[in-house]
Amino acid sequence: MSQQEVSKEQSMILQKNMLARLFKELSTAKETGKKVVYTFVPGNLSELILAFDMLPVYPEINALQSGMRKKSRDFIRDAEKAGHSEDVCTYVKCDIGMMLNGNIGPTGEKLPDPDLLLLSYTGCFTFMKWFENLERLYPGVEVAMLHTPYQEGGKITPEMVRYMVKQLKEEVIPKMEKVSGKKFDKNKLSETLENSRKAQDLITQIFDSTKNKPSPIDAYFAGVYYIGPINAGFRGTIEAVEYYQELYNEVQNRVEKGLGPVTPEGEIEEERFRLVVEGPPNWTHFREFWSLFYNMGAVIVASSYTKVGGVYDWGFRHDPQRPLESLAEYCMNCYTNLNLTQRIDLLEKCIKDYHADGFLINSIKSCNSFSAGQLFMMRTLEDKLGIPVGFIESDLVDPRYFSYSNIKNRLDSFFQMLDQRKMIQKQESHLTG
């Protein structure tokens, strides 16, 4: 398939139009009077924002877009010049650098200042510091915080749900009423949650399609595009349901034809390796990074990164009958809020369900919150499942920490290991068969 044909897929056009409309609405928000909420992807309250007719801005999505558009180097430099140390998460520095340079968003249109900073805290302390900085940079802005209790014991208790619902009722919703000038409408929220549930059913089936051989999709490199609408403010809209229905149809079509994933270079002809990946991708060299995999016929059949905005694998769905309770459960179920054992269990399930040949970690230099337990995760999965494991390092949006040759060397050894294991398995099956 040529690249021209690839770009014609209807779901891609739908997504492009949705995002263009959102950024257009944002650029005219001050004229139209629409209120703007800055918030984060993990534990986002997309449906509540929609119920108040407000518009969301996700700083980490803007940062990764800046990385892909090769703008992050200069933004990070400017943030460092303004006093942010080299150790600070590069999403934060990229976002602050973008703001210092006029806050021009990914479509080239200016982003409006926030009317509300909605800090939904799901496990990363940096989020708190990030919004403390934004509060200083936007004096007078309203701030609402929703504290999500960490799943330290590996389960959600009724007390945890009550604690969160109380915060929603007493802190978040009153702030949203104040900022939007509208009364909270529970029915409207329930309607959006019904759409969320439908989109979540569809996205789960889309990611589940990697059970097929060959896998019709790459659940990491293409997966980051698939999670776009559900994580960028459209969860809860009918548009998101239509987008995921279209994408689901396209994926089913590929399954029926026995086709592999579409990559920027066309289709993967032969699926040689099936991998599960932990950690976000590198954004500054996204295409080169992807090419290291598709050149080797490696397909990512599951990734933890596509679950940071919500884990639906274990059956969680928003529930229109229990609107606030299900918002609370959604936040507590985000990947970033799971304890290490739960994350390992989830990765183990992915490795088994999707018949992965190997497990790979892309450890992010500036993400202290989630790089900490990765070696333990890797060794545990290696011991438990006896599969080859690999470890590479890069960064989210700081190009200074992407070394193509280092990553390639490590991946070459990893692929050799996978190749050898396949040969041994083949010889063994000949002997026993």
Ligand code: SF4
């Ligand atoms: S430290 Fe990691 S989890 Fe926290 S904001 Fe940065 S990238 Fe996200």
